[in-house]
Structures are given as C-alpha cells and as structure tokens.
Amino acid sequence: MKKIISFILPAMLLASCAGGNADKEKAKNEYKNSLADSIAAAEHQIDSCENEIKVLTDNVNTWLRDFSVVDNSREVESYYIFNGWQNRYPLQNTGLVARISNGERLEIIAALKGSTFNSIRVESGDLSAESAVVPHDQALNYRREGLNTVMFSGTQADSVAQLIADNELNPVKIVYLENGKIKGNWQMPEDYKKMVSATWMLYSSRSRQIKLEGYMKMLCKKIEILRAHKDRE
Numbered sequence: 001m002k003k004i005i006s007f008i009l010p011a012m013l014l015a016s017c018a019g020g021n022a023d024k025e026k027a028k029n030e031y032k033n034s035l036a037d038s039i040a041a042a043e044h045q046i047d048s049c050e051n052e053i054k055v056l057t058d059n060v061n062t063w064l065r066d067f068s069v070v071d072n073s074r075e076v077e078s079y080y081i082f083n084g085w086q087n088r089y090p091l092q093n094t095g096l097v098a099r100i101s102n103g104e105r106l107e108i109i110a111a112l113k114g115s116t117f118n119s120i121r122v123e124s125g126d127l128s129a130e131s132a133v134v135p136h137d138q139a140l141n142y143r144r145e146g147l148n149t150v151m152f153s154g155t156q157a158d159s160v161a162q163l164i165a166d167n168e169l170n171p172v173k174i175v176y177l178e179n180g181k182i183k184g185n186w187q188m189p190e191d192y193k194k195m196v197s198a199t200w201m202l203y204s205s206r207s208r209q210i211k212l213e214g215y216m217k218m219l220c221k222k223i224e225i226l227r228a229h230k231d232r233e
Helices: 002-066 155-166 190-232
Strands: 067-070 079-082 095-101 106-113 119-124 127-130 141-144 147-153 173-178 181-187
Touching (some): 002 067, 002 190, 067 190, 079 190, 095 190, 106 155, 106 173, 106 181, 106 190, 119 147, 155 190
Antiparallel strands (some): 067 079, 079 095, 095 106, 106 147, 119 173, 141 147, 173 181
C-alpha cells in the first residue's frame, strides 16, 4: 500500500504542475490578447481624432478669413476680431464685442454708458447665462467719461458667447449688473449677434481642435506603453 501511495503522489504533483503551467500560459495569452485589443481600440480612436481634426482645421482656416488681427501697442497682446469691427472697437457707447486673444482665449468686452456694472447676464427667451463678477480696478473693469467697460473671460464668458451664438436668430438682451442689481439693459442688434456668433464658431472649433490634438498625443503615449508591455510578454 505504501508503494502505491508513493507512486500516486508524484504523479499527482506532476499533473498539478502541468495544469498550473497550462493555466499560467492561458492567462498570459489572455493578457496579451487584451493588450492587443487595447492597442487596436486606441488606434481606432486616433483615426477618429485625425478625421475630426481635418474637418475642424478646414473650418478654422475658412473662418479665419473673416477675421482681422489687431496689434495695438496700447493692448497687452494682439487679438482676432470679426472683419469690420476693428474700426468699431474700443466701444464708445453701450454694447458688447467678442474677440479672441493671441493666446486663443475668448474675451467678451461689454460697455455701459451712464452707469456702472461688474457683471452681465444674457437672456434669450427662457434661457440665460451670466458672467463672472469683475471688480472695478481700472484694468479689466475701467471707467472713463461716463462709460464703464469690462472685459470677461473664462468658462462663464464662454457660456455667454455660446448662448448668443445659439440664439442669433432670436431676440437677445444683455442685462448689466452690479453686485446682482440691474443697472441697465440693452437689446442686441443683428450685426452684434452675427459678430459674436462668428467669433464663437471660430473659437469653439479651434478649442476642440486643440483638445483633440492633446488627446491624440495621450493616445500615442498609451499605445507605446501597451506595446512595451506586450513585447515583454
């Protein structure tokens, strides 16, 4: 009986080792296949990004023809403004202008004659968007000869421009606020809405293009890492 047991035990150990090696090989192959699938998925995403970037690039290049670059020594940096508006800015009366800085930031410049304000709200029907508050500092919020001019930028200013662009064919009202209190309002004429809409289209397309280019770089780096892991296996 002892001889039979001593014979069975090594056989069982060998079978166990063989089964364990098979399981390890299976897991290894599954891991390699998952890496290959991840690489293929990332490559597909890169192809999609490249196609969208091509369309965006064509759009941006086309829309840029409708803009002029203004490089004024009195300004901190140059900017892009819709054709014809370089002669209408700086504003001399109540109104609103959109432009794109040389650093590719959307800037909304609003002005109010006869009163003061530090934020704006745009309204169209039941829709509204409000800017951030910009305190009076004679820089971004400055006053001269009864005209208060304020420059807004950032995500809230983007929302203001987008709402105007989305409602170019609808009535749009700008409400001037100071610490939440209404100081004035102004109904946007058609040419102002067209200018803001064109600026938003150029800015949003270029922003999307930049975002996709950054995403593509991340995907390329991801593929490098995945391939390195796959080669090691």
